[in-house]
Amino acid sequence: MSETAKLTYAGQTYELPIIEGSEGERAVDISRLRADTGLITLDIGYGNTGSCTSTITFMNGEEGILRYRGIPVEQLAEHSSFVETAYLLIHGELPNQKELNRFSILLNDASLVHEDLKIFYSNFPRLSHPMGILSSMVNALRSFYPELQTLEEEIDMTVTRLLSKVRTMAAMSYKMSRGHTVVYPRPDLSYCANFLNMMFDSPVRPYEVDDVLAEALNIFWILHADHEQNCSTSAVRMVGSGRVNLYAAISAGIAALWGPLHGGANQSVVEMLQDIDASGRGFQHYVDRAKDRNDPFRLMGFGHRVYKAYDPRAKIIKAMCDRVLAKLKISDPLLDLAKELEAVALKDAYFIDHNLYPNVDFYSGIILRAMGIPTNMFTVMFAIGRLPGWIAQWKESMDDPNWRLCRPRQIYTGPRETNYVPIEERP
Numbered sequence: 001m002s003e004t005a006k007l008t009y010a011g012q013t014y015e016l017p018i019i020e021g022s023e024g025e026r027a028v029d030i031s032r033l034r035a036d037t038g039l040i041t042l043d044i045g046y047g048n049t050g051s052c053t054s055t056i057t058f059m060n061g062e063e064g065i066l067r068y069r070g071i072p073v074e075q076l077a078e079h080s081s082f083v084e085t086a087y088l089l090i091h092g093e094l095p096n097q098k099e100l101n102r103f104s105i106l107l108n109d110a111s112l113v114h115e116d117l118k119i120f121y122s123n124f125p126r127l128s129h130p131m132g133i134l135s136s137m138v139n140a141l142r143s144f145y146p147e148l149q150t151l152e153e154e155i156d157m158t159v160t161r162l163l164s165k166v167r168t169m170a171a172m173s174y175k176m177s178r179g180h181t182v183v184y185p186r187p188d189l190s191y192c193a194n195f196l197n198m199m200f201d202s203p204v205r206p207y208e209v210d211d212v213l214a215e216a217l218n219i220f221w222i223l224h225a226d227h228e229q230n231c232s233t234s235a236v237r238m239v240g241s242g243r244v245n246l247y248a249a250i251s252a253g254i255a256a257l258w259g260p261l262h263g264g265a266n267q268s269v270v271e272m273l274q275d276i277d278a279s280g281r282g283f284q285h286y287v288d289r290a291k292d293r294n295d296p297f298r299l300m301g302f303g304h305r306v307y308k309a310y311d312p313r314a315k316i317i318k319a320m321c322d323r324v325l326a327k328l329k330i331s332d333p334l335l336d337l338a339k340e341l342e343a344v345a346l347k348d349a350y351f352i353d354h355n356l357y358p359n360v361d362f363y364s365g366i367i368l369r370a371m372g373i374p375t376n377m378f379t380v381m382f383a384i385g386r387l388p389g390w391i392a393q394w395k396e397s398m399d400d401p402n403w404r405l406c407r408p409r410q411i412y413t414g415p416r417e418t419n420y421v422p423i424e425e426r427p
C-alpha cells in the first residue's frame with residue numbers, strides 16, 4: 001500500500017493516497033473525496049491545488065529552478081533556439097537535424113495568413129489593444145482552417161501553422177494599426193529575424209535585421225515558452241477540456257495572459273517606471289505605497305505565486321539588458337531606474353519577509369524597448385513566446401486518457417430557498 005494521508009471526519013477515518021512526482025513533490029489525491037466523505041476542498045486561487053500531472057515543465061519556487069522537459073532553462077537560453085525549444089516542449093525531446101529541418105520548413109510554409117484576415121484588422125478601431133486583436137484573430141483562424149484535428153500529422157500541421165501565423169499576425173496588426181504597408185515573411189530569415197523584419201521593414205527604409213536583437217528575441221521567447229500551470233495555461237487546459245478546437249483554447253489563453261497580474265505586467269512595469277520617473281518622488285515612496293495594504297498600488301514585476309526566490313528568467317533577462325544595450329551602444333534610463341528600484345525593494349524588510357523578488361516581467365520591457373517594440377505590444381511578445389507551452393500543455397491534456405472536462409465545485413453562501421415576489425408587491 002503506498003503512503004496515505006489520514007482524514008478523520010464525522011467519526012470516520014479515511015485514507016487518502018499520497019502521490020509523488022519525479023522530483024519528489026507530493027500531493028494528496030482527493031479524486032474520491034466527495035464520493036467517500038461528501039466533502040469537497042476549498043482553495044481560492046488554487047494555490048494549494050494541482051490540476052494535473054505533467055511531464056513538460058518543472059519549477060522549484062524555493063530554489064528558483066525552471067526546466068523544460070528536464071533541461072534547465074539557462075542551458076536552453078545559452079545553446080538552443082526558440083524553434084528548437086518549441087519542438088522540445090511540444091514533442092517531448094530535442095529534435096535531430098532532420099526533424100528540426102522539417103519543423104523549420106513547416107513553419108516557413110505556414111507563415112503567410114489568409115489575405116481576407118486583413119479585412120478583420122481594418123475593422124478594429126485604431127486604438128484597439130493588440131492583445132484583444134490577437135485573441136480575436138487566433139479564434140478567427142478556425143474559420144479559415146476548419147479541418148478536423150483527428151490524425152497526428154493534421155495536429156502537427158495545425159500546431160506549426162499556429163506557431164508560424166501568430167508571429168505574422170502580430171506584426172501585421174502592428175503595421176495596420178499605423179496604416180503602414182504589411183510586410184510579408186521571408187523564407188531566408190529565421191523565425192525571430194523574420195518577425196523583426198515584418199515589424200520594422202518598410203518600402204522607404206529597408207530594415208537590416210540586427211543579429212544582436214534577433215539573438216535577444218530568441219532568448220526572450222525561450223524564457224517565456226512555458227511555465228507549468230500558470231493562469232493562462234490553466235485557461236487553455238480548462239477551455240480545451242470541453243474538446244473545443246485548439247485555436248479557441250489558445251485564444252482563451254491569450255485573453256488570460258492579458259491581465260496586469262499575469263502577462264500584462266510587462267507593460268505595467270514600464271508604465272510604472274515612467275510614472276515614478278515623472279513623479280520626481282523617490283523610490284522609497286513607491287516601495288512604501290506597495291507595502292500599504294490600504295493602497296492598491298503594487299510593485300509591478302515583483303512577486304510570484306510560485307517563485308519565493310529570484311525568478312531565474314529575470315536573472316537572465318537582467319544580464320541580457322546590460323549586454324544588448326552595450327552592444328547596441330544605447331542606454332535606457334528606465335534600466336537604471338529598474339535596477340535602483342530593485343535595490344531599494346530588496347533591502348526592505350517587507351519584501352524580504354514576503355519573499356518578493358523581480359519576476360520575468362520586471363526587466364523584459366527594457367529588452368523589448370531596445371528592439372523598438374511598442375509598449376502596448378509587450379504582452380503580445382509574451383504570448384508569442386508562451387504559445388509552444390500552451391500548445392504542449394493542450395496536447396498533453398488531449399493525449400491523457402484520464403483527462404476529463406474541467407468542472408470545479410463551490411461552497412454556496414447565498415440565500416436559502418425563498419419565493420418569487422411579483423413586481424407590484426416589491427418595496
Ligand code: SDX
Nearest residue numbers: 227230261262263265290298299300301302303304305354
Ligand atoms: C507572471 O504563474 C506564473 O507562472 C506566471 C508567470 C508565467 O510565466 O506564466 O510567471 C508570469 O504572471 C508573473 C507575475 C506578473 N505579475 C506582476 O508582476 C504583478 C505584481 N505581482 C503581484 O500582483 C503578485 O505578486 C502576484 C499576482 C504575481 C502573485 O500574487 P499572489 O501569489 O496571489 O500573492 P498575494 O497577492 O496574495 O500576495 C501575498 C502577499 C500580500 O501581502 P499580505 O496581504 O500577505 O501582507 O505579498 C504581497 C501581497 O500584498 N505582494 C506584494 C506584491 N506581490 C505580492 N506587495 C507589493 N508588491 C507586489 N508586487
